[in-house]
Amino acid sequence: MIIITATESTENRETDRVTEQNVLNTDCWFAYFDILGFKKLLKDEIRNSSLAAFIEVDYADVLRELKQKGDYYPDHIVYTWASDSFVLFTRDNAVSSFIGLLESAGHFFTELTQRGWALRGAISYGEFYADMERFIFVGPTLIDACEYAGKLEMIGLVVTPRGRKRLQQVQSGYAGTRGDLREYPVQVKPVGTTELLWAYTFGKYPFTVEPVEQMKQEALNKTCEEQVIRKYDNTLVFLEATRQ
Numbered sequence: 001m002i003i004i005t006a007t008e009s010t011e012n013r014e015t016d017r018v019t020e021q022n023v024l025n026t027d028c029w030f031a032y033f034d035i036l037g038f039k040k041l042l043k044d045e046i047r048n049s050s051l052a053a054f055i056e057v058d059y060a061d062v063l064r065e066l067k068q069k070g071d072y073y074p075d076h077i078v079y080t081w082a083s084d085s086f087v088l089f090t091r092d093n094a095v096s097s098f099i100g101l102l103e104s105a106g107h108f109f110t111e112l113t114q115r116g117w118a119l120r121g122a123i124s125y126g127e128f129y130a131d132m133e134r135f136i137f138v139g140p141t142l143i144d145a146c147e148y149a150g151k152l153e154m155i156g157l158v159v160t161p162r163g164r165k166r167l168q169q170v171q172s173g174y175a176g177t178r179g180d181l182r183e184y185p186v187q188v189k190p191v192g193t194t195e196l197l198w199a200y201t202f203g204k205y206p207f208t209v210e211p212v213e214q215m216k217q218e219a220l221n222k223t224c225e226e227q228v229i230r231k232y233d234n235t236l237v238f239l240e241a242t243r244q
Contacts, residue, residue, distance in 0.1 A: 024078075024130040027093040029123060029163070031105035032145035036118035036155065037219075037228060038084035044222075062086070062112060069108040073100040078132065087137070087145075089128065098125075098167070102181075102200075109157045110202040114211050118231075121157040122148035125166040153187035154234035155212065157200040164198055182242050187234045191227075201242040209239045 035041070045054040066086050070079030076097050079088045088105050090097035102123065109119055128139035141162070148160045159167070159181065182201050185194035202208055216232035 022132040024089075024091060024128065024132075026091075026128065027126055028090045028128050028141065029093070029098045029101045029125055030089040030128060030139075030141040030145050031087060031101055031121060031123045031157075032142065032149050033086045033105075033109065033119045033121035033157075034149055035084040036120060036231060037224070040222075040224070061115070062117065065108055065111050069104045069111070072104045072107075073097075076100055077104055078130065080132075080135075080137070085146075087142075089130070089141075093125070093166075095167075098123075106157065106200050106202065109200065110208065113155065113202055113208055116211050116215055118155050118215055119157075120149045120152045120155060122146075122152075122160050123157070123163050124148070124160040125163040151189045152231075153189060153191065154231050154238055155215075156186065156235065156238065157202065158186060159198040161197075167198075184238065184242065186238075191230070199238065199242075209236065212236055212239065 042051070042054070045051065045058075063081065066079055066081060066088075070077055070088050076091055077088055077100060078091065079086070081087065086108075088101060088108070090101050105121065105123060109121055112119055122145045124141045124145040126139065126141035126144065128137075128141045130137050130139075144160050144162050148158060152158065180201055181198040183196060184199045186197045186199055187193070188195045212232060212235050216229060216236070219228050219232060
């Protein structure tokens with residue numbers, strides 16, 4: 001188990017952020033999520049109903065959760081989205097901001113998993129530029145988080161090595177009320193590869209494993225590709241290994 005305190009590292013460097021209220025140019029904490037199988041999901045929704053119906057009901061439900069969790073710390077966390085990509089990021093590089101981001105992102109991830117949404121996510125740290133008015137979001141931390149979320153061979157939320165390196169500059173670890181970080185050999189691409197990462201143990205055991213099993217069964221019923229089923233299997237192994 002990892003324990004994170006809000007103690008700042010002596011190496012905490014000054015940031016050059018906030019040239020305007022809606023512009024960020026700083027090192028920060030960044031969480032990225034995408035929805036597994038979103039292309040097929042849209043295809044099925046359009047065939048069975050309509051894209052508008054999906055947006056107004058199911059997608060709107062995801063956005064409500066994002067907004068609710070993103071508003072945990074409105075002075076410190078910003079959130080936005082596009083299609084199946086959802087992000088939350090901090091306005092500074094403080095360790096206390098990481099703790100808030102992990103809580104917000106972790107609860108967003110857990111809540112949607114328990115509702116049957118298969119998300120993959122990653123938290124990174126580093127340089128980031130955001131212009132909220134012009135919807136410009138650029139930086140190494142965004143790329144790092146996207147790459148790690150995309151390489152996960154499971155439903156999960158991990159801290160990237162870039163994020164972990166920053167956290168190791170402080171007294172590290174975190175334990176939350178609904179989950180925590182554990183070091184775990186996460187299944188990643190290419191298939192058969194593992195990487196030792198800090199992974200978020202989302203939710204209490206039976207309340208999360210049951211919807212994952214249901215998602216797997218639905219994928220089997222839809223004759224989804226083997227690579228999709230494998231991600232559910234890897235998730236169930238992770239849940240068993242980190243059960244509370």
